[in-house]
Amino acid sequence: MSAKTKPLKDEGSRLEVVAAGATAGLVSRFVIAPLDVIKIRLQLQTHSLSDALSTHNLHGGPIYKGTLGTLRAIVQHEGLTALWKGNVPAELLYVCYNAIHFTTYRQSTLLLQRLAGPSRPLPRAAESFLAGAGAGATATAATYPLDLLRTRFAAQGNERVYPSLRRAVAQIARDEGPAGFYRGLAPALAQIVPYMGVFFAAYETLRALPLEGQLPFGAGDAVAGTLASVVAKTGAFPLDLVRKRIQVQGPTRGRYVHRNIPEYPGTMAGTVRVIVQREGWRGLYRGLTVSLLKAAPASAVTMWTYERALKFYGGLGGRKEDP
Template identity: 75%
Template sequence: MSSSLKDEGSRLQVVAAGATAGLISRFVIAPLDVVKIRLQLQTHSLSDPVSHRNLYGGPIYKGTFQTIRQIAQQEGITGLWKGNIPAELLYICYSAVQFTTYRQTTLLLQRIAGGESRLPQSVESFVAGGSAGALATAATYPLDLLRTRFAAQGNDRVYSSLPRALATIHRDEGIRGFYRGLGPGLAQIVPFMGMFFAVYETLRVPLGSFSLPFSSGDAVAGVLASVVAKTGSFPLDLIRKRIQVQGPTRGRYVHKNIPEYRGTVATMRAILQKEGFRGLYRGLTVSLFKAAPASAVTIWTYERALRFYIAMGEKPEHEI
């Protein structure tokens, strides 16, 4: 039986494996995700002297480990898992939609092209990966926004619970409030997932033949693919986070001085003017730190969970 991500298992088995991978991956990297969001929302100059708080009353974070320590000291160890409930729901749903769409799109492309005229693997993977990422992002975006807002909360909580957050956003901002930043989100995810799957599929087979300590060739391929894709698309991820916390609660998060932004291009222009080019890459280091274990755990868990579900179930379906 082939070990490819895209030609194994029934639809239900693929969904279950994707959801399992997302659940476990999210829990492992949750603290790094909170740190990344806090750094992305920070607008002070990177050359400012180290201080615990700025003039607006918000904390100033310097580096990944200092930020982890500061959050743990000021908000308790549970502060590193803020937003974990909507994030777990996000990762489960996102992974399930992503892997299912990727598999079905790839099979559809193969049927359309057919036989010897099939598309090059890199093109096929880019199209399928970009389509899967776009659909998964749009379908789960409200959960992504909620994850960001909960992670941005300090000790003075903006939302006391997930139901309260849903009710408050709907009341004060309407349905559109749940989709703030969707534009840069989609603009980011299509090239990100396209590059990710293209690099992953290119490296998976050659690296799979190596016997590596503490890891598999699939996991290493996933790490390298994620690093390349994340670096290329990171500014759009930062812009998305800045837009997600806009609205009537903008001044109530742990960073009290988040500027008012309107639109992707205007936000990028404002960041470049006030914070410079480096401002578009706040949190990149921890993001890459996060990408490595997240991708490795996701891919490793997905493929083994899929094999387990196949072994427990019936013969895979091969039709779309």
């Protein structure tokens, strides 16, 4: 099919896309929850093993070394269930985020195709980049308080900073005000726009390759999602780390499992400057390995589940066109 005859991208009704996106978020979050907790713990660690050997001024914080070492330390000191800390706000985050994200991506793609018209269609990569970036920014801003809550619960050690989700919301609102729920939003948006833009551009490009007929169980979507996520995640990772460091600022900063988290300026640039001064450029990439290990199955499961769920809900609803 030529570019001039490319049909509008319409993969189901709005309700089907919302349901498929929510289902994909629910399933993927449960699968990658342990890796997410490990990643957050490593991102918040400001010291390394060499620091532990040369100084005793670590304020009792744990020393995590690598993905498997961090996994063993968490299970040994906090139990197996600690790998799912923050899972309630995280499940809510993933369900809401994916529902908003896939819906916005679909609507943005349709809008771009209508604006361009059939005679001068946008290149697939440009269309996917713009729609993906806009969808990522919209979903991030809409669900950001849940992201902050997920990070704070995952950062808790045996001492419970927040006994429950309800108490956490009430305490943050009381002690930090509404702005407390949006700590780190700037680096989150700065990260998600290029990340999701590159992700969807790469995903749609890879998905167009003849993978589906050569891989079992419809794994072409999963492979495309995995490769696209690795490419996008590596470039955007430093801003993700900055976001996590800012999210745990505030009156509870010294009560998390890492008790020596520095106090950072309120700006994204100021936080980057402090991290580089104290930890070097490598400090911006703490947890990158486990982040890539997490990103691959998360994106693979998300995109595979989304495509399967969309077909399932489409079969139930008969694929009726939106008015």
